[in-house]
Every structure is written in structure tokens, then in C-alpha cells.
Amino acid sequence: MRIAVAGATGNIGALTVTALERDGHTVVRISRSLGVDLSTGDGLDHALAGVDAVIDVTNGPATGHAETVAYFGTATRNLLAAGERAGVRHHVLLSIVGIDRVEGNAHYAGKREQERLVAAGPLPWTIVPATQFHDFAAMVAGWTERDGVATIAPLLVQPIAPQDVADILAEIAAGEPQGRYADVAGPEPQDLVDMARRTNETRGHTVKLVPTWSAIFGPTMAGTVLLPGEGARIAPTTFDEWLAGQRQDHTSDPAGPGRTNSFDFR
Template sequence: MRIAVAGATGNIGGLTVAALERAGHEVVRMSRGLGVDLITGDGLDDALSGVEAVVDVTNSAAVDRGEAVAFFGTATANLLAAEARAGVRHHVLLSIVGIHRVEGNAHYLGKREQERLVSEGPVPWTIVPATQFHDFAEMVAGWTEQDGAATVAPLLLQPIAPADVADVLAEVAAGAPGGRHVDIAGPETQDLVDMARRTHLARGRTVRLVPTWSGVFDSAMAGEVLLPGPDARICPTTFDRWLAEL
């Protein structure tokens, strides 16, 4: 199949491209750096010529609610419209477990708008909700790290390896549209603070971690809010195995 990946130069995008190519598919890479701009629409029609399925793993760093909704809304609307013009038969969206249970998070609000547009849009679709990735804790700590210390929310997660996410997306893209896919998650629950500590240790770094609910993640995300549903698809790579491969 000829399959396009939106956000192909990012971490998950690159892994998804590799997974699709291993499975024998022809992959079209789409990103702003490669001349395809989802916000302006530049390059979309040419990129989607002959494409049968699209995997959207685009992301935004916007922390303002309006900016997040505007980015995901504009990019998704432009992408879906171009897919409809090109006759694309399957739109696969990577989403996040728990976004419908959290109200105050700007990124989650943007992702909810993205899901709405896809589910109400003109192209048959599959939405794949994933738990947070194994590298999430290090990234979160990096947002606030200063003078050897960082604040981290004590979130309860069931993190998933990025490569496992890519494998699922590649499998789903090659199949028929299925609506909302079951949650995908890793095999074990973890505490975000401990994940950050262990990741820093694996990289030979010492960072003093301060657990706190102040910041991007508040207490509305405490408890089991971010855990997958009971029918989740459990992927194989443990956090320990991922750490060992750093």
C-alpha cells in the first residue's frame, strides 16, 4: 500500500515510517521540513496523490488553550479535506488515553478537537488512543529543570514504548477503518517521578526531583485517570527493557 505519515520527521513519525517500510509498504513522508505544511495546506495535494491511507502523528508544543485548539483544528481540517480530494480510504489518528477525563489541559483540549474533526469528517477513520510513552518522564522533567532540580507531577501511568506504538499504527493503517480502537498501553503501571529518576540514572545524570501538582499537570489527573481501559491492548516492551536500551 501507499501510506502517508503526517509528522514523519518526529520520533513516533520516524518509527512509524520504519515499521511501515519493514512491512513492505510504500511510505510518503509529510512534514513542514519536507515541504508539506498542514497549517497552510501547501504541498498536501501533491503528497497525497495515489495514497490509500494516512497516519497522523503530528504534535504541537502550544501551552495556550486557544493556540492548541487552533493548531490541531486547522491542521486536521486541512489534512482531511486534502485526503477527501485525493480519495484516501483510511485516516489513522494517534491520540492519547484519558483526554476525555481531563478538562483543564490545553494539549488535551486540542486533541479532543482533533478527534471530533476526524470522527465527523469525510474520510473513514481509526483513532488509536495510546498511554504516555516511556520517554515522557524525562521530557516532563526537562521542562522545569534548573540548577540540578526539576518539578514532576506524581502521575500514575501505564507507559508504552514508542516503537510499540509505531508497530500498532502500521498494523492499523494497513487494515480497514475501525472507528475508535481500544486503548494501547505498556505492560506495567509506573509512577512518573520514579520513571524520571530511573531514566536520569540510566543516562548517568543526577537531577533532584520535586513531586508537585503545580504546573501543567494538576490533581485532576491523579489516580487512575490516565490508565487504559480494561479492554486495552497491552504491548510487550517493559520500561526496564526500554531503559536497558538507552
Template structure:
């Protein structure tokens, strides 16, 4: 089966490409470095020729609401328009658990617009909402660290291994469109501050962690807001198992 992965050079995108190729599929990577620009639409028609399904794993790091909405809006409109012309039969979107419960976060606002466009579009679709990834905590501390000190919000999450997310996306893309799929999460809840501490310790990186809410990750994410809903699909890899593998790969 010929399947395209948008955001193919990113963290989840690259793992999704690998998962599809392991299962014998013909994979088309969509990214600027591979000759297709989702923001402008340049190169998309050629990239999607003969493609039966598209998995969208694109993301942006902007903390500005308008920029997030503009990015996700432009990329999704362009992708769906070309998919319709190319006769793509299935659009699979990676989204986020708790999206509708978080009001102020710019990324969540952009993702809501992305979901809206996919659900209103003419290409049959599946939206897969996943919890935060196992590497989310250390990614945040990398962004905020200054002079050996990093801030991190005291979030309760149920993290999932990036490779497990990729496996789910690859599986769903080969089947029939399902609309809104059930939440996908890791096996157990974790404290984000503790995850950051353990990951940095495992990597031999000394950093002082300061639990702090911010304008980007605020108190509207507290409690069980980011946890999966009832009936969620639980992926197999625990945070401890993922962390052990990270140490082995160092």
C-alpha cells in the same frame, strides 16, 4: 501500499515510517521539512497523490488552550480536506488515553477537537488512544529543569514504548477503518517520578526531582485517570526493557 505519515520527523512519526518501510510499504513523509505544511495546507495535495491511508502523529508543545485548539483544528481540517480530494480510504489518528477525563490540560483540549473533526469527517477513520510513552518522564524533567532541580507531577501511568506505538499504527493503517479502537498501553503501571529518577540515573544525569502538580499537569490527572480502560491492547515492551536499551544505545 502507499501510506502517508503526518508528523513524519517527530518521535512517533519517524518510528512509524520505519515500521511501515520494514514491511515493504511505500511511505510518504508529511512535514514542513519535507515540503508539506499541515498548518497552511501548502504541498499537501502533491504529497497525498496516490496515498491510500494516512497516519496522523502530529503534536504541539504549546501550553495555551486556544493555541492548541487552533493548531490541531487547522492541521486536521487541512489534512482531511486533501484526503477527501485524493480519495484516501483510511485516516488513522494517534490520540491519548484518558482524553475525556482531563478537563484543564491545553494539549488534551486540542486533541479532543482533533478527534471531533476526524469522527465528523467524510474520510473513514480509526482513532488509536495510547498511554504516555516510556520517555515521557524524562522529557518533562528536561522541560522543567533549572539549576539541577526539576519539577514533575506524581502521576500514575501505564507507559508504552514509542516503537510499540509505531508498530500498532503501522498495522492498523493497512487494515479496514475501525472507528474508535481500544486503548493501547504498556505492560504495567509506573510512578512517573520514579520513572524520571531511573531514566536520569541510567543516563548519568544528576537532577533533584521535586514532585509537584502544575497548571499544565494538575490533580485532575491523579489516580487512575491516565490508565487504560478494560480490554486494552497491551504492548510487549516493559519500561525496564526500554530503559536497558537506552543505556545500551548511549
């Protein structure tokens, strides 16, 4: 199949491209740095010519509620409209578990807007809600780091390996549209503070972590709110297995992988 990945240069996007190619698909890469912009629509019609399925793993900038909703909304509308013109048969959106249960997080509001537009849109669709990725904890701690100190919310999560997310997206995009897919999660619940501490230690990065609720990650996300629901699809890679890979990667890149996201989403 010919499958387009919107966000192909990102954390999940790059892994998804590799997974699709491994599975024998022809991949069209979409990102602004590659000359295709979902915000303006520039290059989209050309990119989607002959494409059977689209996987949207783009991200949005860390801005306020209204700006984030507008960013995701415009990008999603442009992608869906271009997909309809091109005769795309399956639109796959990566979303996040639990976003309907959390108030006050601008990124989650943007993701809800994406979900709303895709579900009401012109293309057959699958929305894949995933839990936080294994690299999420160190990433969010890194946003607040100043002078060797970082804050991080004491969240209970059930994280998933980025590679497992990519493999599942590649599998789903090659199949029939399924509407809202089961929650997708890793095998074990984890404490986000502990995950960040262990990731930084493994990467040789010294930072003092202070567990703190914030305006973005507040008490409405406490308890089981972010955990997968009934019937979730559980991916195999444990956090410890992923950490072992970070140890190897760290030998070649002291900053460690996963610290280069083009956007964060405070």
C-alpha cells in the same frame, strides 16, 4: 500500500515510517521540514496523490488552550480535506488515553478537537488512544529543569514503548478503518516520578526531581485517570526493557534519545 505519515520526522513518526517500510509499504513523509505544512496546506495535495492511508502523528506547540485547539483544528481540517480530494481510504489518528477525563490541559483540549474533527470528517477513520510513552517522564521533567532541579507530577501511568506504538499504528493503517480503537498501553503501571529518576540515572543525567502538581499536570490526572480502560491492547515492551536500550544508546549520545522533540506540549 502507499501510506503517508504526517509528523514523519517526529519521535513516533520516524519509528512509524521504519515500521511501515519494514512491512513492505511505500511511505510518503510529511512534515514542515520536508516541505509539507498542515497548518497552511502547502504541499499536501502533491504529497497525498495516490495515498491509500494517512497516519497523523503530528504534534502542536506549547501554547495556551485556544491557540492549541486552533493549531490542531486547522492542521486536522487541512489534512482531512486534502485526504478527501486525494481519495484516501483510511485516516488514522494517534490520540491519548483519558483525555476526556482531564480538564485544564491545553494539549489534551487540542487532541479532543482532533478526535472530534476526525470522527465527524469525510474519511473512514481509526482513532488510536495510547498511554504515555516510556520517554514521557524524562521529557516532561526536562521542560522544567533549572540549575539541576526539575519538577514532575506524581502521576500513575501505564507507559508504552514508542516502538510498540509505531508497530501498532503501522498494523492498523494497513487494515480496515475501525472507528475508536481500544486503548493501547504498556504492560505495567508505573510512577511517573520514578520513571523520570530512573531514565535520567540511566542516561547519566544528574537532576533533583521534586514531585509537584502543576497547571498542566494537575490533580484531575491523579489516581487511575490516565490508565487504560477495559479491553485495552497491551503492548509487550516493559519500561525496564526500554531502559536497557537507553543505556546502550546513552553510550553514543549523552543526552539520550527522546530529548529532541520538535515540540513539547505543556
